[in-house]
Amino acid sequence: AQSVTQLGSHVSVSEGALVLLRCNYSSSVPPYLFWYVQYPNQGLQLLLKYTSAATLVKGINGFEAEFKKSETSFHLTKPSAHMSDAAEYFCAVSGGGAGGTSYGKLTFGQGTILTVHP
Amino acid sequence: GAVVSQHPSWVICKSGTSVKIECRSLDFQATTMFWYRQFPKQSLMLMATSNEGSKATYEQGVEKDKFLINHASLTLSTLTVTSAHPEDSSFYICSARARGLDRQFFGPGTRLTVL
Numbered sequence: 001a002q003s004v005t006q007l008g009s010h011v012s013v014s015e016g017a018l019v020l021l022r023c024n025y026s027s028s029v030p031p032y033l034f035w036y037v038q039y040p041n042q043g044l045q046l047l048l049k050y051t052s053a054a055t056l057v058k059g060i061n062g063f064e065a066e067f068k069k070s071e072t073s074f075h076l077t078k079p080s081a082h083m084s085d086a087a088e089y090f091c092a093v094s095g096g097g098a099g100g101t102s103y104g105k106l107t108f109g110q111g112t113i114l115t116v117h118p
Numbered sequence: 119g120a121v122v123s124q125h126p127s128w129v130i131c132k133s134g135t136s137v138k139i140e141c142r143s144l145d146f147q148a149t150t151m152f153w154y155r156q157f158p159k160q161s162l163m164l165m166a167t168s169n170e171g172s173k174a175t176y177e178q179g180v181e182k183d184k185f186l187i188n189h190a191s192l193t194l195s196t197l198t199v200t201s202a203h204p205e206d207s208s209f210y211i212c213s214a215r216a217r218g219l220d221r222q223f224f225g226p227g228t229r230l231t232v233l
Contacts, residue, residue, distance in 0.1 A: 110161050
């Protein structure tokens with residue numbers, strides 16, 4: 001069984017400020033973790049993923065996330081927000097590390113809407 | 119990069135009719151396809167997983183007779199919403215994964231409105 005909790009359904013930052021979107025997970029097998037971004041009326045775009053290699057993962061558009069097993073967290077950060085970063089962000093977990101019935105099946109968090117102010 | 123398309127991008131239908139949504143992987147062979155449903159202001163919920171040439175596996179609470187999934191080839195999966203009702207109105211998103219890959223590629227979604 002696996003689940004994802006995103007803390008904060010809405011996050012608002014000023015342009016140029018640090019972006020921090022929080023994600024905690026639970027998984028009965030070694031997890032694969034993902035961050036996706038969704039713009040209005042569009043599908044999901046992969047920002048980055050953790051698949052048991054380096055714990056600090058760098059993604060597209062300047063985003064990165066750090067896998068912390070002891071904290072069961074995978075928070076998404078970006079040093080300096082741009083207006084174009086305004087979107088909804090989803091954290092997801094997959095039981096991909098050890099295969100099994102959860103392999104490939106993504107469980108999504110509730111999503112966090114990021115607003116960027118000028 | 120890998121591209122997944124969905125058709126149609128939006129559809130409006132009358133209550134009681136059936137609607138078919140196509141999901142295609144354009145430049146790779148998708149051994150597994152996933153169908154998700156997203157209600158307004160909510161997260162994606164996995165409906166079913168389909169592997170090419172075999173029956174789809176539905177998540178708990180999803181009616182298999184209402185949401186018919188056919189994964190007829192390595193590049194095409196279809197979702198048919200049978201006897202649609204207003205409560206079926208939602209954003210339906212498919213994703214596709216190639217054999218051995220640890221990520222899914224998502225389609226742009228289909229917005230279904232049932233009147």
